[in-house]
Amino acid sequence: MSRDRLLGIVLLSIAIISGLLSRDLPWLVQGRPGAGFFPSIITSLLIIVSISMLVRPSVESTSLPTREDLLILIRALGIVTFTIVIMPYVGFLISTLVLLAIVWLSANDPISRSMRLLLVTVVVTASYTIFVMLLGMQLPKSALEF
Amino acid sequence: MDALDGLRLGFDLIFTPAALLACLTGSFLGTLIGILPGVGTATTIAILLPLTFGRDPGLALIMFSGIYLGAQYGGSTTAILMNIPGESSSVITALDGYQLARQGRAGTALAIAAISSFVAGVIGLLGLAFLSPLVSKFALSFGPPEQFLLIAFALLMFCALTSARLSLSMVLLGLMIGTIGADPLQGEPRFTLNLVQLSEGIDFVIVAMGLLGLGEVLGNIRSQERSTLPLKFRDLFPRLEDVMQCKGTVLRSGVLGFILGALPGSGTTAASFVAYILEKRICKNGPKFGTGQVEGVAAPEGANNAAVAGAMVPMLTLGIPGSASTALMLAALIIGGVRPGPLLFAEHPTLVWTVIASLFVANVVLLILNLPLVPLFASLMRIRYLYLYPVIILFTIVGSYAINNDIFDVWMMLLFGVAGYVLRHMNVPLAPLVLGLVLGPLAETSLVQSLSISRGNPLIFFERPTSLTIIVAATTLLVILRFVAAWNKRKKVLLGNDES
Numbered sequence: 001m002s003r004d005r006l007l008g009i010v011l012l013s014i015a016i017i018s019g020l021l022s023r024d025l026p027w028l029v030q031g032r033p034g035a036g037f038f039p040s041i042i043t044s045l046l047i048i049v050s051i052s053m054l055v056r057p058s059v060e061s062t063s064l065p066t067r068e069d070l071l072i073l074i075r076a077l078g079i080v081t082f083t084i085v086i087m088p089y090v091g092f093l094i095s096t097l098v099l100l101a102i103v104w105l106s107a108n109d110p111i112s113r114s115m116r117l118l119l120v121t122v123v124v125t126a127s128y129t130i131f132v133m134l135l136g137m138q139l140p141k142s143a144l145e146f
Numbered sequence: 147m148d149a150l151d152g153l154r155l156g157f158d159l160i161f162t163p164a165a166l167l168a169c170l171t172g173s174f175l176g177t178l179i180g181i182l183p184g185v186g187t188a189t190t191i192a193i194l195l196p197l198t199f200g201r202d203p204g205l206a207l208i209m210f211s212g213i214y215l216g217a218q219y220g221g222s223t224t225a226i227l228m229n230i231p232g233e234s235s236s237v238i239t240a241l242d243g244y245q246l247a248r249q250g251r252a253g254t255a256l257a258i259a260a261i262s263s264f265v266a267g268v269i270g271l272l273g274l275a276f277l278s279p280l281v282s283k284f285a286l287s288f289g290p291p292e293q294f295l296l297i298a299f300a301l302l303m304f305c306a307l308t309s310a311r312l313s314l315s316m317v318l319l320g321l322m323i324g325t326i327g328a329d330p331l332q333g334e335p336r337f338t339l340n341l342v343q344l345s346e347g348i349d350f351v352i353v354a355m356g357l358l359g360l361g362e363v364l365g366n367i368r369s370q371e372r373s374t375l376p377l378k379f380r381d382l383f384p385r386l387e388d389v390m391q392c393k394g395t396v397l398r399s400g401v402l403g404f405i406l407g408a409l410p411g412s413g414t415t416a417a418s419f420v421a422y423i424l425e426k427r428i429c430k431n432g433p434k435f436g437t438g439q440v441e442g443v444a445a446p447e448g449a450n451n452a453a454v455a456g457a458m459v460p461m462l463t464l465g466i467p468g469s470a471s472t473a474l475m476l477a478a479l480i481i482g483g484v485r486p487g488p489l490l491f492a493e494h495p496t497l498v499w500t501v502i503a504s505l506f507v508a509n510v511v512l513l514i515l516n517l518p519l520v521p522l523f524a525s526l527m528r529i530r531y532l533y534l535y536p537v538i539i540l541f542t543i544v545g546s547y548a549i550n551n552d553i554f555d556v557w558m559m560l561l562f563g564v565a566g567y568v569l570r571h572m573n574v575p576l577a578p579l580v581l582g583l584v585l586g587p588l589a590e591t592s593l594v595q596s597l598s599i600s601r602g603n604p605l606i607f608f609e610r611p612t613s614l615t616i617i618v619a620a621t622t623l624l625v626i627l628r629f630v631a632a633w634n635k636r637k638k639v640l641l642g643n644d645e646s
Contacts, residue, residue: 003572003573003574004311004312006572007312007315007572007574011315011318011319014319014322015322018322018337021336021337022336022337025329025334025336026334028602029332031601031602032331032594032597032598032601032602033331033593033594033597033598033602034329034332034334035329035331035332035334035336036336037594037597038325038329038590038593038594039322039325039336039337042318042321042322042325043322045318046315046318046319046322049311049314049315049318050315052311053311053315058311058312060573062571062572062573065571068368069368072367072368073364073367073567076363076364076367077364077560077564080360080539080543080560080563081560083539083543084543084553084556084557084560087543087553087556088553092544096540099536099539099540100536100540103532103535103536104532104533104536107532109532119533123537127540127544131544135178135182137544137548138551139544139547139548140547140553
C-alpha cells in the first residue's frame with residue numbers, strides 16, 4: 001500500500017478526532033484567542049495535508065512487517081510491558097533484575113550463563129547506585145523499601 | 147569599566163577556591179544531567195535553589211551557569227550514542243550524530259560535539275562580554291509576534307529543506323500533541339480525556355525517548371542482536387580533517403546561536419534548530435544532512451552552547467529571563483539581594499564579570515572533562531547489541547519515570563515507542579514530530595500573546611518593523627528555495643532527455 005495514503009488516513013482520523021474533541025473549546029474569549037484557537041488551526045492544516053496525501057500520494061510504498069519481525073516485536077514489547085507492570089509492586093531494583101535476566105539469560109549466546117548472570121548483577125547494582133543512591137531519584141520501591 | 151578591564155577583574159576573582167569549586171561542581175553536575183534523559187536543567191536548578199539562601203549570589207550564579215552550560219555539552223552524548231536526546235536542544239544533534247555512530251564514527255561525532263560546543267561557546271561569551279548593550283537593545287524589539295514568526299518560518303524552512311509534505315505532516319502532528327494539556331492563557335484543559343496526568347501536557351522527553359529511543363531499539367533488535375558496530379580503534383578518536391571541515395559551520399553557528407539565545411523566549415532549542423537549517427542550506431555537505439555529516443553535529447551543538455551565553459544578555463542587562471533555567475538564575479540573584487537590569491554592570495561589576503569569567507573557565511573545564519571521555523563513550527558502541535539494548539530500554543524507563551515520578555509516563559513512552567517502530571518501518575522522519583512538539587507550546591503562547599496584544603488583529607505581524615523584516619526575509623528565502631528546487635528538477639529532466 002502507498003505509504004502516503006496509509007499515513008494520510010491515520011492523520012485524517014487524528015485530525016477528525018481532535019476536531020470533535022475540541023468543538024466545545026472556545027475559539028475566542030472577549031476578542032482574544034481562546035483555548036480552541038490554536039488546536040483549530042493545527043487541525044485544519046492537518047486535514048489539508050492529509051487530504052493532499054490521500055489525493056496525490058508519492059510513489060513510495062510500505063510493506064507490512066514479516067511474521068518473524070512481528071514475533072520479535074511482540075516478545076520485546078511483552079518484556080518491556082511486564083517490567084512496567086511489576087515495577088510499582090516489586091520496585092525498580094527487582095524489575096530491572098527481571099528485565100535484564102530475561103533478555104540476557106534466555107539468549108543463545110557464546111558467553112557462559114554464569115558470566116551473563118554476573119553481568120546482570122553488575123548492571124543492576126550500578127544502575128541502582130547511580131540513579132537512586134547518587135542522584136537521589138525517587139524510583140519505585142518494593143514493600144521492603146528498596 | 148570597559149569590557150577588557152571587566153574580564154581582567156573577572157579572571158582575577160574566579161581563581162578563588164570557592165568560585166572554582168562552584169564552577170567545577172556546576173559543570174560536572176550539568177554534564178551528568180545532560181547525559182541522563184528526564185532530569186532537566188531547570189528542574190536541577192530549582193532543586194538546588196534553596197541551597198543558595200543566605201549565600202553569595204555570585205557563587206550561586208556561577209554554579210547554575212555551569213549546570214546550564216554543562217547540560218548542553220552532556221545532552222549530545224545519549225543523542226549520538228542511543229538516539230535519545232537528553233535535552234530538547236539535542237534533538238537536532240541526534241539526526242546526524244546517531245547516523246555517524248551507526249557508521250562506527252561515534253568518537254568523531256562526540257569529539258566534534260565537544261569541540262564545536264567549546265569554540266562556539268567562547269564566541270558566545272565574547273559576544274556577551276563585548277556586545278551586551280547592543281544586543282540587549284535588539285532583544286527589546288523582539289516581542290511575541292517576532293518570536294512566533296521566527297518559530298513558524300524556521301519550521302516551514304525545515305519542511306521545505308527536507309521531504310516537504312511528509313515533514314510538514316509530522317510537524318503538525320507534533321504541534322497537535324503539544325496542544326494536549328492546559329491552554330497557555332486561560333489554563334483550560336484540552337484533549338486530556340479527564341486524565342489528571344495529561345493536564346500539564348506530554349513532556350517532550352517522553353515522546354523523544356519513545357519515538358527515537360525505544361522505537362529505534364524495537365526496530366533494530368532483529369537485525370542487530372548478533373552484531374557489533376564495525377568500530378575500529380582509530381574510530382574512537384576524531385580525525386583532524388573532520389574538525390577542520392567544520393570550522394566555518396562552528397563560527398557561523400556560534401554567532402547565530404549567540405544572537406538567537408539573546409532573544410527572549412527563543413532558548414537553546416530554537417538556536418540549535420535554526421543553525422542546522424542554515425547549515426543545511428549553505429554548507430557543502432548540507433544536502434546530505436541526516437545521513438551522518440559532521441557539520442550536522444557541529445551546527446546544533448555549537449549554536450546551543452553559544453545560546454547559553456546569549457541567554458545571559460537579556461537576563462543580566464534587562465532582567466528578562468529567556469528560558470526557565472535563566473528565570474531560576476534570576477531568582478537566585480534576586481534572593482541574594484541583587485537586582486538585574488540596565489544598572490547591573492555599573493552597580494555590581496565584580497559579580498557580573500566573575501560570572502562571565504566563570505563561563506569561560508566552565509567551557510575549558512567541560513572540554514577537558516568531555517574530550518578524554520570520548521573514546522570511553524564511543525567504545526560503548528563496540529558492545530554487542532544484545533547487551534546494549536536492554537540497558538537502553540532501562541534508560542528510557544528511568545528517564546520517563548523521573549519526569550513526574552509517575553508510571554503513567556512510562557506507559558506513554560511505551561506507546562510512543564510502538565508508534566516510533568511503525569513510523570520508522572514506513573520510512574517516516576521522526577525528528578520533525580519531536581521538533582513540532584518542542585516548539586509548539588512556544589509557538590502557541592507567542593501567537594496567542596500577539597493576538598491578545600492586538601485584540602485579535604492579525605496585522606500586528608506586519609506593523610512592527612522587526613516582524614516585517616522577518617516576514618520579508620523568510621518569504622524571500624522560501625521563494626528562492628522553491629525556485630532552486632524547481633530549477634534543479636528541470637535540469638535533471640533536461641539531462642535525462644539528453645542522455646536518452
